[in-house]
Amino acid sequence: MSNYNTVEPTVIDEDLLKRAIHDQVNPEIADIARREGIDPVEVLTLRLDYKNILKIDNLWAYENLVKLQLDNNIIERIENIGFLKHLQWLDLSFNNLTTIEGLDGLTMLTDLTLYNNRISKIENMDDLVNLEVFSIGNNNINVLENISYLTRFEKLRVLNAAGNAICKNPNYNTYVLAHVKNLKYLDYRLVLSEKVATAREKYIDDIIAMEEEEKIALAKKEQARQQNELDTLHEAAHIKGIEILFSSMFDDDLDFQRLFQIDRDRLGEMRDEYPFRMGWDGICCFDLVVNEFKQTVLSKYHEKQDELHQFRTCVDNAKRDASTESIKRLEKYQHNKKQLIRAIQSSRDSKEVEEALKILKDQTSTLSDVLLGYEMTLVEQIEDVIKEIERNYTELCGAINESGQTTFARLREIETEFHEKFSETIVALFERFNKGDMDDLDDDLRDIMGDKDALMNAINGSHDFRLGKFDHQEDYLVTGVAKDMEVVIQRIHEEEIKRNRDRVGEILGFLDKSNSEIEQAEENAY
Structure with missing residues (x-):
């Protein structure tokens, strides 16, 4: 009978965080860093890849993080990161995620990688108003119309959805180019302006309806913003x-x-x-x-x-x-x-x-x-x-x-x-x-x-x-x-x-x- 070694899931604790920080410190100052320590608020980048991490937790002291690398773990949920208000780059590729969640409050995020998970729907990303790069390749997205969720991200320039079931749809490229404005690269390929024009012409009725819905949604959003400002003023x-x-x-x-x-x-x-x-x-x-x-x-x-x-x-x-x-x-x-x-x-x-x-x-x-x-x-x-x-x-x-x-x-x-x-x-x-x-x-x-x-x-x-x-x-x-x-x-x-x-x-x-x-x-x- 064969014996197999199983690796226990890792918890993000103080020791793991310290080791990760010391591993990424410049070798010239590594000794000083180990001796004197590093203030968590000064840490802008944190690499926690290949750690067999099951749950995201205990990052509260690293509130100034700009880049967080959590790829190649066994994470099942996106959670406990909403307080990272300065985060711009988040890599959660090669994990066990099934749902996009827990991203509320990350308004500064520009680059999100969810490649190679088990996600079946693009959702719950409304706060990512500055998103420029989004990788959702090698997941379980099987409804082509779900791509229209990305129309709200006006700054989105790079999209990778290759490896999903929707890519087998003969209308995939045309649908994406018609509905996601301002794309420069789709699935690692440069987007040509003439193809965008052709795609938008094909789906012109859908686009007009979608733009009308966007106008209504934006008007409601602006009305809510003004009401929130008024409520804040009245409270003060x-x-x-x-x-x-x-x-x-x-x-x-x-x-x-x-x-x-x-x-x-x-x-x-x-x-x-x-x-x-x-x-x-x-x-x-x-x-x-x-x-x-x-x-x-x-x-x-x-x-x-x-x-x-x-x-x-x-x-x-x-x-x-x-x-x-x-x-x-x-x-x-x-x-x-x-x-x-x-x-x-x-x-x-x-x-x-x-x-x-x-x-x-x-x-x-x-x-x-x-x-x-x-x-x-x-x-x-x-x-x-x-x-x-x-x-x-x-x-x-x-x-x-x-x-x-x-x-x-x-x-x-x-x-x-x-x-x-x-x-x-x-x-x-x-x-x-x-x-x-x-x-x-x-x-x-x-x-x-x-x-x-x-x-x-x-x-x-x-x-x-x-x-x-x-x-x-x-x-x-x-x-x-x-x-x-x-x-x-x-x-x-x-x-x-x-x-x-x-x-x-x-x-x-x-x-x-x-x-x-x-x-x-x-x-x-x-």
């Missing part, structure tokens, strides 16, 4: 949810949904007119009040950002001016120190040595006073700027809160008017029901219409629900603005304290080093 300005405030007032209100069934036409009309109905003053309606509120808050939010930018600019300018003056004094001091220490080392006259030492110590003391004086002046300048940003930022936050207070007070008035009219309408329907004019109601509605107390509770509950929506939106604004003001001002103070501490430490460290050099020169002189 603490008015998230303001766009759907009205719809949520009714869609989420179970009491209203129940009452609405009593007379869908009349009550639906009242709901639809709500955002446009003028209030008692004849000039305010829900939509107008909310839009004015949004414009005011977003305007003040941008003013806050401008204030922070101006603050940073003022601080940077003050720091630059102080640094310029400090550098001038340091360069002059360093020049004089070098000359005086050289004179001390070369002189044999004790009086000359003492005089030079005295001058050097005096200059060091003067430099200390000057540098610390510059820093003190800078601290005072920055303190003045901080006071100004605090005052302006606080005023802007106050203006936002005041706008919110006014807005939600007006919305509550509009809601109260609606509630009164809504109540009158429901009561009128209640009276009709008691007269026997509404026989088409179901049992559930008959129960509530037959109990006036339950009916009034539902009406008032619906009103309270909508008022609660206003309370929540206003509280979200006030709480968010207060937290934002606290965080911003606290961060400004903390940054200045740290800057001052670091600068003073830097000055004192330099002075300690200079005094040590002077002491050493003095010791050597006697």
